[in-house]
Amino acid sequence: MTRLLFALVLALTTAVSFAPSASAELKVLVEGPGNFKPTPLAIPDLEVRGTNSDLARQIVEVVRADLESTGLFEMQNPASFIQKDLSIDVQPRFADWKIIKTDGLVVGAFEELPDGKIAVSFRMWDVYAGEVMRINGQPGRRLTTTPDNWRRIAHKIADSIYTRLTGEDPYFDTRIVYIAETGPKLNRVKRLAIMDSDGANQQYLTPGTNTVLTPRFSPSAQEITYMSYEGGRPRVYLFNIETGRQELLGNFPGMTFAPRFSRDGESVLMTQAEHGNSDLYIMNLQTRQSRRLTDHPAIDTSPSMSPDGRSVVFTSDRGGSPQLYVMNTDGSPRTCPSGGRDVACRITFNKGQYSTPVWSPRGDLVAFTKQLGGKFYIGVIGTDGTGERLLTEAYLDEGPDWSPNGRVIVYFRESRPGAGPQLWSVDLSGRNERRLQTQTEASDPAWSPLLQ
Amino acid sequence: MQSYLKISAAAAVLITLGACASKPVPVEEPAAPVEVVDTTPAPAPVVEEPTAPVVQGPAPGSLEDFRVNVGERVYFDLNEYRIDPQDQAVLKLQAAWLSSYPAVRILVAGNCDERGTREYNLALGERRASVVKDYLVSLGVDPSRVDTISYGKERPIAAGSDEASWAMNRNGFTQIVSGTNS
Numbered sequence: 001m002t003r004l005l006f007a008l009v010l011a012l013t014t015a016v017s018f019a020p021s022a023s024a025e026l027k028v029l030v031e032g033p034g035n036f037k038p039t040p041l042a043i044p045d046l047e048v049r050g051t052n053s054d055l056a057r058q059i060v061e062v063v064r065a066d067l068e069s070t071g072l073f074e075m076q077n078p079a080s081f082i083q084k085d086l087s088i089d090v091q092p093r094f095a096d097w098k099i100i101k102t103d104g105l106v107v108g109a110f111e112e113l114p115d116g117k118i119a120v121s122f123r124m125w126d127v128y129a130g131e132v133m134r135i136n137g138q139p140g141r142r143l144t145t146t147p148d149n150w151r152r153i154a155h156k157i158a159d160s161i162y163t164r165l166t167g168e169d170p171y172f173d174t175r176i177v178y179i180a181e182t183g184p185k186l187n188r189v190k191r192l193a194i195m196d197s198d199g200a201n202q203q204y205l206t207p208g209t210n211t212v213l214t215p216r217f218s219p220s221a222q223e224i225t226y227m228s229y230e231g232g233r234p235r236v237y238l239f240n241i242e243t244g245r246q247e248l249l250g251n252f253p254g255m256t257f258a259p260r261f262s263r264d265g266e267s268v269l270m271t272q273a274e275h276g277n278s279d280l281y282i283m284n285l286q287t288r289q290s291r292r293l294t295d296h297p298a299i300d301t302s303p304s305m306s307p308d309g310r311s312v313v314f315t316s317d318r319g320g321s322p323q324l325y326v327m328n329t330d331g332s333p334r335t336c337p338s339g340g341r342d343v344a345c346r347i348t349f350n351k352g353q354y355s356t357p358v359w360s361p362r363g364d365l366v367a368f369t370k371q372l373g374g375k376f377y378i379g380v381i382g383t384d385g386t387g388e389r390l391l392t393e394a395y396l397d398e399g400p401d402w403s404p405n406g407r408v409i410v411y412f413r414e415s416r417p418g419a420g421p422q423l424w425s426v427d428l429s430g431r432n433e434r435r436l437q438t439q440t441e442a443s444d445p446a447w448s449p450l451l452q
Numbered sequence: 453m454q455s456y457l458k459i460s461a462a463a464a465v466l467i468t469l470g471a472c473a474s475k476p477v478p479v480e481e482p483a484a485p486v487e488v489v490d491t492t493p494a495p496a497p498v499v500e501e502p503t504a505p506v507v508q509g510p511a512p513g514s515l516e517d518f519r520v521n522v523g524e525r526v527y528f529d530l531n532e533y534r535i536d537p538q539d540q541a542v543l544k545l546q547a548a549w550l551s552s553y554p555a556v557r558i559l560v561a562g563n564c565d566e567r568g569t570r571e572y573n574l575a576l577g578e579r580r581a582s583v584v585k586d587y588l589v590s591l592g593v594d595p596s597r598v599d600t601i602s603y604g605k606e607r608p609i610a611a612g613s614d615e616a617s618w619a620m621n622r623n624g625f626t627q628i629v630s631g632t633n634s
Contacts, residue, residue, distance in 0.1 A: 185611045211606055213570060227574075234574070234601065255578055255602060258571040271575065273602065276533075276582025278575035299575040315572055321531070322572050355569040369569050398569050417613030444570070 026103050026126040026133065028072050028165040036431065038074040039165070041067065042102040044086055045078065046120065050112030055147065059110065059120060059154045066158035066172045066198060070408075071432030073165075076102050088121055088140070097127045104133075106161060119144040120153050124164060135164050151200055152451070159450075169405035170450060172197055176410060177215045177224055178423060178445040180204060180438065192226065194241065197403075197447075199437045205244065214258060215239075216401070217448045219265040224446075225249065227257045236270045238285075250283055250290055262305045263361070269293075269303040269312065280314055282329070293331065294344070304359045304366075305329065306383070313357040313366050313383070316344065322355045324348045324368060326383060337384040347385035352377075356399055359383070360406045367400035367409050378411050378426065391430040395419070401446045410436070412443040513553050513633045522549045526584060528622040531568075533579045535587050539624075543584065546626055547591035555631035560584045562602045563609075563625060565618035570604055577602030584624035599629070 028039045043064050046056040067073045082096040088109045097105050108122035123140040124133040132139045141160055143153045152173055159170030180193040191208040192215055195201055206212055206228075215226035224239045228246070236256040239246045250256060254274035261268055266285055271278050280293035280303045294300040298318035305312050311334075313326050325344040328334050336345030348354040352372030359366055363383070370377040370390065376397045379390040396414035403410070407428055412421045420441035426433045436445075510516030518524060523546070526539035535543065550556055562581030564573040581600035589595045610617035 186608060188606070190606075213574075213606070232601070255574070257574045271571070273575060273578040276579045276586075276600075278578060299572065299579065301575045302569075302571045315569075317572075322569075355572045371568070396566070 025129055026165065027167070036429075038072055039104065040076055040102050041073045041104045041106070041161075042076040042078075042081065042097060042100070043067075043106045043108075044081055046108045046110040046122075047087060048110050050110065052110075052112060052118070052147070055118065055150055056110035059150055059157075060108070062151060062154035062198065063106075063158045063161070066155060067161060069198070069432075069434060070162065071427060071434075072162075076100060088123055092125055094125075094127050094130045097125075102127050104161075104165065106157075108157070113144065116146070117144050118147050118150065118153070120157060122157055122160075124161060133164055135160055151196060155197070168407055171403040171405045171408065171447075173451050174404060175217075175448040175451070176423070176436070176445050177205075177217060177448070178412075178438065178442045179213060179215065181421060181441040181443060182208075192224070192239065193438075193440075193442070195438070202439050205239070205241065206246075214399075214444050216260045216446045218261050219263060219449050225259040225261060225268050225270075227259065236268065238268075250281075250288070252281075252290075256281075258301045258303065260302075260304050260358075262309060263307045263359075264309060267305075269305060271301040271303070280312065293327070293329070296344075300325075302356050304357055306359050307361060307363045311359075311383070313347075313359055314344075315355040315357060318344075319346060322353045324354045324357045324366065324381070337386070347381065347383070348388075349385065350388060358400055358402060360402050361404055362406040365406075367402060369398045369400065369411075378409060380409075380428065389430070391426045391428070392424070392433060396421075397424075399444055403447050404449045410445040410447055412445060511633065515628055515632055518546075518549060518628055518632075522546055524626050525623045527619060528580055528624070530565075530618075530622070531576070532622075533576065533583050535583055540587070543587050544591060547588050547593050550588070550593050550597070553631065553633075556628055557597050557599070557630045559599045559601060559627045559629050560588075561607065561625040561627060562600070563607055563621055563623050564605045565621045566605050566608065566613065567618060568605065573604035574602050577604045580622075580624050584626065 043060060046060050048056045064075045068075050080100045083093050086092055086107050088107050092105055105125040105127055106122055108120055111119045113119055119142055121140060121142040126133050135141055143156055145153050155173035158172045163170045174197045175194055176197055177194045180191045181188055183189040189208040190211045192205040192212050194203055194205055211229045213227045215224045217224055222241050226237060226239060227234060228237050234255045236249045236259040237246045238249050249268060252272045254272050256270050256272050259268050259270040267282050269282050272281050277297060278299045278301050279295055280300050281290050282293055283290040296318055298316055300314055300316045302315040303312050310329055311326055312329055313324060315322050316325050324347050326347055327344040333341045333343050334345060336342050352370045354368050354370050356369040357366045365380045366383055367380050370379055375393055377390045378392040378397045378400050379388060381388040394413050395416050397411055400409045400411045408425050410425045413424045414421050421443040423436040423438055423442045423445045425436060510520055523542045526542050560581045562577030564577050581602055585598045585600050588598060608621040610620035
């Protein structure tokens, strides 16, 4: 795969004098107030040093689309730009950009290098402060790669801009794995598929001979764990994206399902059902030893581990209906937020059924699917059961997973009875709900960590 | 479901008989503006007694025999895995049939409707398959003849998104995997 050969070069761009300023710096709040307004950004076409101006334009279009997809920025229309003689080496005429009410300006240059690679350099300007915005202490960035890998340069530029303006970790240079669905409802074909975070480069990873479900990314990015009906036996597998090899995980007598990596990538949590009863297990991928986490006659499933590895959130119907519970990974009793000590503390007490919990990468929230009154919702709740917020509502919304920076949730939706599933994303504010385009109907999305 | 099958069988008999009788098709004329007197006598319906059985039943011990005369599915209430008296009747027929054909092995699949989340439904389907197996075993079926599998909400048999379809899709499905004579 060419993406493995990707080389990222960071370099200090040519020195320009940047006058310091006392003005407040441009900062974008990701959780704005109710009267939220996106921040106006201008990203003019790149200055082209070479012949491939088409590629230069495609790169800048991907950068704009990535930033626009956050709902935090408003891309200024290039037709409104007054200054046409921008150069990366020269300070822009800020007055020209203030007139069109642009807060931030990104000026970039595209080069074709003698060795056949391409390079993009860019600088960010704070228009009202009248100064350059340093990125990791540098007054600009330069990235090089092979031409076929141009999309990753675009995503990395967008990531730099997003991170610099919001203070949040990046997430555009990532991929999403999902289940591609084709065929009639009574004879569905389900294949493992993967695409870039913006829906580009869609590929199928399995042929569809066996039904596959619930893929989840390893934090090391090149492996997926998922459930397959291979050989008519539903089991959890490990799948290597690079080689296409799949490997059975564990030697359990019963069905294994609902797998998810621990945050350190060293273990897979899953459910095993034996004699009709589902309980949680954790398997160390090095030693292949597994340990039982729960032993309860009710259904326990969908385990997700906290980033510090100490706790596991899961779905259980031990209280009569599916609800979310938190336990210590070592099985010791904990003090429950609702009072008392127990090996598993229920954290959902509002009306409705709760399932598919996923601990956020930041550790403070759990995303879930809620079912109430004929509707499904994606929501988040504090790990102590406080602060429940519903972000989406539809005929069926199911299966949230977090972007690696914990700001965006991807899930699937059937918008009305009989409609096929599609992938959607929503940010934590609930403001920015968007459909992710896929070639087929799609379900069970899972987000990769940042690509290396 | 069993009653549904009976109705289908009755309908099949009616259709077959209909094809045998000589044109018993009633024709309804629209109300005519003027009175028309039809002097042609209407042909009397002729009923023929069939000399051979009209419906050839499935061969005893065949997959079709099990499907038609025993019933291959039991149906569950919403979010439930309880075997109700109607299910018990079907499972008693299944157990009796299995005792007549001791070479037969079965796979019991647990299925759920689409109004639940995927992973919970896989667990619920496993529970449903398991209670069906347990009930058959309690009626004397050797547990080594019975495998179980859960398909969660992955194998609907009714394509609609309505209460009737969901009720059909919440089932325990007894599938014969080997040992039949057809």
